[in-house]
Every structure is written in structure tokens, then in C-alpha cells.
Amino acid sequence: MEIFKADVVIVGGGGAGLRAAIAVAETDPSLKIALVSKVYPMRSHTVAAEGGAAGVKKPTDSYEYHFHDTVGGGDWLCEQDVVEYFVRQAPIELTQLEHWGCPWSRTADGHVNVRAFGGMKIERTWFAADKSGFHILHTLFQTSMKYPSIKRFDEHFCVDLLEDEGRCQGVVVIEMGTGEFSMIEARSVIIATGGAGRVFRESTLGGIVTGDGMALAYRHGVALRDMEFVQYHPTCMPVTGLLFTEACRGEGGILVNKDGYRYLQDYGLGPVSDKPKNKYMELGPRDRLSQAFYFEQQKGRTIEHPRLGSVVHLDLRHLGEAYLHERLPLIYEMAETFMGLDPAKDPIPIRPAVHYTMGGIKVDGNCAASLKGLYAIGECASVGIHGANRLGSNSLTELLVFGKVAGVDAARNAKSLAPGKSASLLKQAEATEQRLMALKTKTGGTEKIAVIRKEMAQSMEDGCGIYRMANTMQATCDKLSELRERFKNISIDDKSSVWNTDWLTAVELDYQLDVAQSMAHSAIRRKESRGAHQRLDGFELRDDVNYLKHSEAYYVAGDEPRIAYGDVKITTSQPAERVYGAAGEKADQERKGSHA
Amino acid sequence: MPDSQRIIEIEVLRYNPESDKEPHLEVYKVPFSDDMSVLQGAQYIKDHFDGSLTFRWSCRMAICGSCGMMINGIPKLSCETFLRDYFPNRIRIEAMANFPIEKDLVVDLSGFIEKLESIQPYIIPREPRSLDQGEYIQSPEQFNAYIQFTSCINCTLCYAACPQFGLNPDFIGPAAIALLHRYNMDSRDGAAAERMELVAAEEGVFNCSAVGYCSEVCPKHVDPANAVNINKTNAAKDYFLRFLSPKGGSK
Known part of the structure; x- marks a missing residue:
């Protein structure tokens, strides 16, 4: 097995991983960085983010506003000290990206422009048309080429973490083009592998979003925190789940049911006004909007489409063709190409789909996990800024802010330690190789990858969808245990070494089953409704007495996960009623009054 | 679902360097619906007929840039090219021209x-x-x-x-x-x-x-x-x- 010796290894080459790599390189150019990605970095799913990245920009805005929007938006399950740091760093990091060439959209006087986004009191979402993630990712990828100390392992698939003397000291990877295993030693290991939403059926996500890094950390004893909180984005293409950005609503798009009625006014988000109003109606938070869709469907007020199923309409027609082309060019193209309609002339049929995993690898404010030497950043991590519901445009900023934090701390950590014992690490790496080669070469399996994956995804949707009940969640837990058993009998058609995606897809499915279990078991134990976790079986209210707690799922080999609970860090914002629309404005004023 | 009864023939240029001297064509009969992309056709083949079929893909929305291939001889993104536009004729998919083939539809980039x-x-x-x-x-x-x-x-x-x-x-x-x-x-x-x-x-x-x-x-x-x-x-x-x-x- 080939051995590479690095100082810092980063697994995942999306926005977070690239930002971390640059931070390490800038902190100390003598440190060797290995950047591992199972795709070429510019394919990473950051590329598909559309709307933008949040950071205070306008003189009328403040860090305090951004903080309160985020903490209230997260239904008070955020780590408030971490959010305080985040909102202050956000504009600095977004400006840094501008200096690196990111083509942020601008105002006529040449400054960076900002747009409205759901749950945000003031316009503070920096955007690059509706391809913000694409431009952030390509800017970071191209900028990373400046630094000779970053050695990329493109199209390398990470299959294990290496641990010795209580510290994480490297990773095992497979070169996808050859099927060969390598060991990368490092004193700091950063996981930046993104979310896990593909464990659900209908999602906005790319095929690569399979929770790899979450499962890797989990299997090494690190907790997955708040995994029951899975975000449904309210405006997605039916069947495929492809995303129509929240910026559609930020720019003035409206949602109507089969009667042409702006139904959000019936769900505590009104009253209706002519112009988009921050934190009202369509600019409410995602969890509330997706929940409103569910009830419209229950009431029979959705549009029943023969092929697309139940939908409502996203109406952009009043924005006009020219404006749509300027602000939402990708959305325009997607509607034309994939749905055969013209958003300047036709309303767009949409429905909610899975979009984001709020939870992830439990880390502290320095992005450090409980296993020494291990860090996690971005969607795979739970650093604590999203709580029970993420506000749109906070996560792109998260990649930058915490990518940098992790990079700087990982560099410091690497410099403070002597290299590990290669022999002991190699032994572990070889054991991993043997285990995975056995999976590839074994014959006689009868379970098809696609079948298990499909059953898992359907079961997650049935049990852990927008609304949840104990009996359906239990059915999902049972189903996942059954699939775990059946996975042992998996059949792999491809026995070759070169580009064996059949084999690697099986490894991904193995990751997905672990992550799905952490989600379902965390969900069934949370006997309250908070943010994206909503129940209809007697636990419809938030219960701060018993559940103002982070869930922590721990891996138990061969069994269901163990769920524990941890405290939530509260600094200045005491839990209050989470209200939007006119009620939200009133609550804001009362809060201000009590401070005065 | 009358749509799903329709079957299109997809001809795929296959090549496994470990067992094939040269690339060769194989034909698969794929049931499809109107909204199915060529990429989904390839996924159908991988899921149902032959797990060894190899191609790159991810976002499904023409922004990640992974899924380019020759479709009836023209370079296209397979995620935004639809099977319905080729039916009832056979459709041929091949690795992108001008690049060395690593395996099936995967080229050396x-x-x-x-x-x-x-x-x-x-x-x-x-x-x-x-x-x-x-x-x-x-x-x-x-x-x-x-x-x-x-x-x-x-x-x-x-x-x-x-x-x-x-x-x-x-x-x-x-x-x-x-x-x-x-x-x-x-x-x-x-x-x-x-x-x-x-x-x-x-x-x-x-x-x-x-x-x-x-x-x-x-x-x-x-x-x-x-x-x-x-x-x-x-x-x-x-x-x-x-x-x-x-x-x-x-x-």
C-alpha cells in the first residue's frame, strides 16, 4: 500500500474543504496538505447552491439582528456563542471571497448587492445571480491552485479514519481510477464531506451527497448531533426534487394553492402585502413553509397533477422576463429545460423536498471533534449555528467561516505534535483494505444495491418526513435494521479494479444506512415539536423543560444507535415563542421594549 | 402509467480495460417516461441490468459538469438531454470524443x-x-x-x-x-x-x-x-x- 505523509489531510473538496485547505496553506506554507475528494472538487455539491450567502452588509443591519434571526430560526437549539462568532466573521469572509474574484452581483454603483431571504429581518444575502454556490466553489477551487502546499487527491474515495494513541492520525483512501488503496498520514484530519440528504427519496441533492464523513466519524465513536433535524426545502421540482432557490421568493415570487390563494397567510405568516416583506409570507422560514404545504395537501387545496403528484404554484410571472433573466437565470433555464415551461408566462408547479441536514458530526466552536486531531466543517458537521432549522444562506457562509477556523486550528494542532507511528497505522489501513476487498470479491450475494437504497429512501420519507408519528418512525427504525441485515447479503456485479463504481456505491450505501439510523432513532426519541422536527401524535408543542437539548447519536456495532442528550449553550437569547409575520414583528418590538 | 410502457433502445459504448481489447457496443432496452433524461436511462441500466456500467454524474441539474458524453455523436450533458427526443429511434451514448477512455463512459480528465x-x-x-x-x-x-x-x-x-x-x-x-x-x-x-x-x-x-x-x-x-x-x-x-x-x- 502506498503511504503519503501529510501534516493536515482534508476529506472533501467542496466549499468548506477548499476554504480549510487555503487557511492551512496561508497559516503555514511549510505544512503539507492532502485534499481528498471523491469527485473533482468543482463537482462537489456546493456547486448547486443557488440563493446566496448571509453576512451583514447594509448600514441598517446589525450582527445582533443576524444573531436573533439565526437563533430564533433554529428554534433556540443553536449554540449561541458559536452564532455570535459566526455573524461577526460572516462579512469578513464574504469580502475575502470578493477579493479572490467571486463575481458577486453588484449594485449600479459597483458595490456588492444583497437580497432578501427567508427568516432574515434585513436583506443580507450576498449573491452571484442564482449560481452563488457555483461561483463560490469555482472561486475557491481556482484560488486553491495558488498554493503549492495543497496536494490534491482528486477522485479518491475515503474509506476509513486511522486512530492511534487516542488521536486521529490519517485516512485510508481508494484511488477510484485504479482501485488501489493508499494511506495518508496526518496529525490533523478535517472532514468536509457534506450532507446526507440522499438517504431520503425526493431530494434536491446530487448523487454524491451520501453522508460519508458522518458515517466515518460515527463509527469511530464520535457523536452525530441533532440528526433528526432534516430540512425540507419548500420549492422544489416534483419527481426529481431539483431546487428552485429561495431567492425566487426573495425577489418577489409568491406561492399559491389550487384556488390561486396565497395560503401562507393561514399559517401565522401573514398578513399579505403587495411587496415582499422580510419574515412575512413567502419570506418565512423553510420549515414553516414546508409544513404549510403539508396541511394544504391534507385540506385538499393542492393541485393534483397526473404525473407530478400534489403541487402548489410558485408564481414569478409578475417579475417579468428581463428581471428573471438577470436575477434568476439558472431557474429560468431549469424551468424551460426540465419542465418545458416559461416562468415569465407560466406558474411553476413545486413541492417540498429534502434539502439539508442540520445535524452532523458534533464539534466545538473550533470545529474540533471529541476524537483528538479530528475536525469537521460544513454540512457534515454540527458546529451549532443551525439548531432545529437552518435559515437559507447561512450555510454557504458557514463553509467559509468555519472552513477557515478549522484550517487555522488544524495547522496549529499539526505543528504541536510529532508524527505518529506509521507501522501501527499501516496495520489498520491494511485491515480496512482486506475488509473492503472481501466485500468486492465475495460471490453469491442476492440483494441488489438499488433495491436496498430505494427501500431505505422510501422508508425515511414515510417515517421521517415533514410530519412524524411514533408508529411510522418505529416502522422506519425497524426497516433500517432489516436493511442493515440484508446489506450483508449484497451482490456486486463489477469485480474489476478500474473505476469500480458498483463497489463504491455499495460502500456509500453502507454509510447511508448508518446515517439513516442515526436520524430515525434521534427522531423517535424527541417527544416534542421543534423546527424541522414536527410530530402529530400528542407532541405538537415545543417542550423546553425536557428537550431544550441536543440529541447525540452514538454508534453501536451491530445494533441500533444509542441516543444521549447534551446541553444547549444560551448566551443572550432566552427561548421565546417562535413567531413570524405580524406576530413576529410585535414580538420583536416587545423584546426591544424590554431591553430598553 | 402508459408512459412507462414505452421502451427505448440505448446503445452504450462499453470498455473495461481489464477484460476488453477494444470498446464495443451493447444495447439495452430501457422503459422510460417523458421526463427521463439520458442520464436516468444510464442509471436504469446500472440499477437493473448491469451494475458494472460506469459513468460520472452528480447534480442532475447541469451545473456540476460531470455527466458529459457523446449522444448520437454530439457532445452533451446527459442530465439535460431527454430520451423522449430520440424515441422511437435507438440512441447511442459513448465516452466524450478526443479524450482517452478509462472505462465505459469515463474519460481521463x-x-x-x-x-x-x-x-x-x-x-x-x-x-x-x-x-x-x-x-x-x-x-x-x-x-x-x-x-x-x-x-x-x-x-x-x-x-x-x-x-x-x-x-x-x-x-x-x-x-x-x-x-x-x-x-x-x-x-x-x-x-x-x-x-x-x-x-x-x-x-x-x-x-x-x-x-x-x-x-x-x-x-x-x-x-x-x-x-x-x-x-x-x-x-x-x-x-x-x-x-x-x-x-x-x-x-
Whole structure:
């Protein structure tokens, strides 16, 4: 097995991983960085983010506003000290990206422009048309080429973490083009592998979003925190789940049911006004909007489409063709190409789909996990800024802010330690190789990858969808245990070494089953409704007495996960009623009054 | 579901270097519905008929740039090309032209990545600015000068379309030149002169025979042919200016 010796290894080459790599390189150019990605970095799913990245920009805005929007938006399950740091760093990091060439959209006087986004009191979402993630990712990828100390392992698939003397000291990877295993030693290991939403059926996500890094950390004893909180984005293409950005609503798009009625006014988000109003109606938070869709469907007020199923309409027609082309060019193209309609002339049929995993690898404010030497950043991590519901445009900023934090701390950590014992690490790496080669070469399996994956995804949707009940969640837990058993009998058609995606897809499915279990078991134990976790079986209210707690799922080999609970860090914002629309404005004023 | 009863024949160029001497075609009968893309057709084959079929894909929405292939001989993104548009005829999918095939529909992109790296695709500031000075100011004119060339998703369809790249794999090629042009045209950048050396070099723009097929197949309307043309002119001007004022002469 080939051995590479690095100082810092980063697994995942999306926005977070690239930002971390640059931070390490800038902190100390003598440190060797290995950047591992199972795709070429510019394919990473950051590329598909559309709307933008949040950071205070306008003189009328403040860090305090951004903080309160985020903490209230997260239904008070955020780590408030971490959010305080985040909102202050956000504009600095977004400006840094501008200096690196990111083509942020601008105002006529040449400054960076900002747009409205759901749950945000003031316009503070920096955007690059509706391809913000694409431009952030390509800017970071191209900028990373400046630094000779970053050695990329493109199209390398990470299959294990290496641990010795209580510290994480490297990773095992497979070169996808050859099927060969390598060991990368490092004193700091950063996981930046993104979310896990593909464990659900209908999602906005790319095929690569399979929770790899979450499962890797989990299997090494690190907790997955708040995994029951899975975000449904309210405006997605039916069947495929492809995303129509929240910026559609930020720019003035409206949602109507089969009667042409702006139904959000019936769900505590009104009253209706002519112009988009921050934190009202369509600019409410995602969890509330997706929940409103569910009830419209229950009431029979959705549009029943023969092929697309139940939908409502996203109406952009009043924005006009020219404006749509300027602000939402990708959305325009997607509607034309994939749905055969013209958003300047036709309303767009949409429905909610899975979009984001709020939870992830439990880390502290320095992005450090409980296993020494291990860090996690971005969607795979739970650093604590999203709580029970993420506000749109906070996560792109998260990649930058915490990518940098992790990079700087990982560099410091690497410099403070002597290299590990290669022999002991190699032994572990070889054991991993043997285990995975056995999976590839074994014959006689009868379970098809696609079948298990499909059953898992359907079961997650049935049990852990927008609304949840104990009996359906239990059915999902049972189903996942059954699939775990059946996975042992998996059949792999491809026995070759070169580009064996059949084999690697099986490894991904193995990751997905672990992550799905952490989600379902965390969900069934949370006997309250908070943010994206909503129940209809007697636990419809938030219960701060018993559940103002982070869930922590721990891996138990061969069994269901163990769920524990941890405290939530509260600094200045005491839990209050989470209200939007006119009620939200009133609550804001009362809060201000009590401070005065 | 009458839709799903329809069956289209998909002919796939298969190649496994460990067992095949040469690439060969295999045909699969795939049931499809109107909204199914060619990519979904390939996924159907992998899930139901042969798990060893190998291709790259991820986002499904024409932004990650992974899933380019030849579809009836034309370079296209398979996620935004639909089976219904080929039915009832057979459809043929093959690895992107002009690249070495690694396996089935997967080609070797390492050469392309090296080209991207070679053009210094990052801002080398004209006037360095600290973060507390805030963002650079760019007028709409300055912004519009480069924005179109930022849209490249690195799908490499333009290389699969480029006859000159087919003849000379060292040609830096359409996407890399478009990206180079993107940085040269950015008012924040000050390294155009350095990059121009690459433009005028042996593997640079003068390889281009102005066929323009690259722009035709570009799924994001980047118009790399335009970038190449502008740089031919720039490189020629550069050459004559150097000729007129040789090194050491007054500026």
C-alpha cells in the first residue's frame, strides 16, 4: 500500500474543504496538505447552491439582528456563542471571497448587492445571480491552485479514519481510477464531506451527497448531533426534487394553492402585502413553509397533477422576463429545460423536498471533534449555528467561516505534535483494505444495491418526513435494521479494479444506512415539536423543560444507535415563542421594549 | 402509467480495460417516461441490468459538469438531454470524443485539469486591498467585461467538440482559454501580461482553426470561441508591439 505523509489531510473538496485547505496553506506554507475528494472538487455539491450567502452588509443591519434571526430560526437549539462568532466573521469572509474574484452581483454603483431571504429581518444575502454556490466553489477551487502546499487527491474515495494513541492520525483512501488503496498520514484530519440528504427519496441533492464523513466519524465513536433535524426545502421540482432557490421568493415570487390563494397567510405568516416583506409570507422560514404545504395537501387545496403528484404554484410571472433573466437565470433555464415551461408566462408547479441536514458530526466552536486531531466543517458537521432549522444562506457562509477556523486550528494542532507511528497505522489501513476487498470479491450475494437504497429512501420519507408519528418512525427504525441485515447479503456485479463504481456505491450505501439510523432513532426519541422536527401524535408543542437539548447519536456495532442528550449553550437569547409575520414583528418590538 | 410502457433502445459504448481489447457496443432496452433524461436511462441500466456500467454524474441539474458524453455523436450533458427526443429511434451514448477512455463512459480528465492549473486561474491583484478596506468596486461595465466567461462548468464538452484538440492534445483548448480570458478581463486582476505569454505560446490560441463548434455545444453559453478569437487578436497586437519596442527600448 502506498503511504503519503501529510501534516493536515482534508476529506472533501467542496466549499468548506477548499476554504480549510487555503487557511492551512496561508497559516503555514511549510505544512503539507492532502485534499481528498471523491469527485473533482468543482463537482462537489456546493456547486448547486443557488440563493446566496448571509453576512451583514447594509448600514441598517446589525450582527445582533443576524444573531436573533439565526437563533430564533433554529428554534433556540443553536449554540449561541458559536452564532455570535459566526455573524461577526460572516462579512469578513464574504469580502475575502470578493477579493479572490467571486463575481458577486453588484449594485449600479459597483458595490456588492444583497437580497432578501427567508427568516432574515434585513436583506443580507450576498449573491452571484442564482449560481452563488457555483461561483463560490469555482472561486475557491481556482484560488486553491495558488498554493503549492495543497496536494490534491482528486477522485479518491475515503474509506476509513486511522486512530492511534487516542488521536486521529490519517485516512485510508481508494484511488477510484485504479482501485488501489493508499494511506495518508496526518496529525490533523478535517472532514468536509457534506450532507446526507440522499438517504431520503425526493431530494434536491446530487448523487454524491451520501453522508460519508458522518458515517466515518460515527463509527469511530464520535457523536452525530441533532440528526433528526432534516430540512425540507419548500420549492422544489416534483419527481426529481431539483431546487428552485429561495431567492425566487426573495425577489418577489409568491406561492399559491389550487384556488390561486396565497395560503401562507393561514399559517401565522401573514398578513399579505403587495411587496415582499422580510419574515412575512413567502419570506418565512423553510420549515414553516414546508409544513404549510403539508396541511394544504391534507385540506385538499393542492393541485393534483397526473404525473407530478400534489403541487402548489410558485408564481414569478409578475417579475417579468428581463428581471428573471438577470436575477434568476439558472431557474429560468431549469424551468424551460426540465419542465418545458416559461416562468415569465407560466406558474411553476413545486413541492417540498429534502434539502439539508442540520445535524452532523458534533464539534466545538473550533470545529474540533471529541476524537483528538479530528475536525469537521460544513454540512457534515454540527458546529451549532443551525439548531432545529437552518435559515437559507447561512450555510454557504458557514463553509467559509468555519472552513477557515478549522484550517487555522488544524495547522496549529499539526505543528504541536510529532508524527505518529506509521507501522501501527499501516496495520489498520491494511485491515480496512482486506475488509473492503472481501466485500468486492465475495460471490453469491442476492440483494441488489438499488433495491436496498430505494427501500431505505422510501422508508425515511414515510417515517421521517415533514410530519412524524411514533408508529411510522418505529416502522422506519425497524426497516433500517432489516436493511442493515440484508446489506450483508449484497451482490456486486463489477469485480474489476478500474473505476469500480458498483463497489463504491455499495460502500456509500453502507454509510447511508448508518446515517439513516442515526436520524430515525434521534427522531423517535424527541417527544416534542421543534423546527424541522414536527410530530402529530400528542407532541405538537415545543417542550423546553425536557428537550431544550441536543440529541447525540452514538454508534453501536451491530445494533441500533444509542441516543444521549447534551446541553444547549444560551448566551443572550432566552427561548421565546417562535413567531413570524405580524406576530413576529410585535414580538420583536416587545423584546426591544424590554431591553430598553 | 402508459408512459412507462414505452421502451427505448440505448446503445452504450462499453470498455473495461481489464477484460476488453477494444470498446464495443451493447444495447439495452430501457422503459422510460417523458421526463427521463439520458442520464436516468444510464442509471436504469446500472440499477437493473448491469451494475458494472460506469459513468460520472452528480447534480442532475447541469451545473456540476460531470455527466458529459457523446449522444448520437454530439457532445452533451446527459442530465439535460431527454430520451423522449430520440424515441422511437435507438440512441447511442459513448465516452466524450478526443479524450482517452478509462472505462465505459469515463474519460481521463487529468490533462484538462493541468491546463486549468497552468493558466493561473486566480486573481493576482492589480492593487492589493486589505479586508478592512472592504470590497473592490466594479462598475457595471467592468463587471460585464468578464462575467460571461465565469459561467464555465468545466464539463469539457468543448474539448470533445474541438477538432484541433483531437489532433493535438497539448492545445490548451477552449475552456481553459475562456477562463484565462475571464481573469484577464477582471478589473481586480493585474496579471494579464503574464497570461498572454501562454496565449501566444505554441500550445496557445493559434492552434484554433476557428470552427466554432466549441461554442455551439457549450451548455452554459460561455462562448469560448469568442474568448479564443479575442485573444488571437490580443496576441497578435502584443507581438507587433513587442516588435516595435524591443526589450530594453523605451516604453
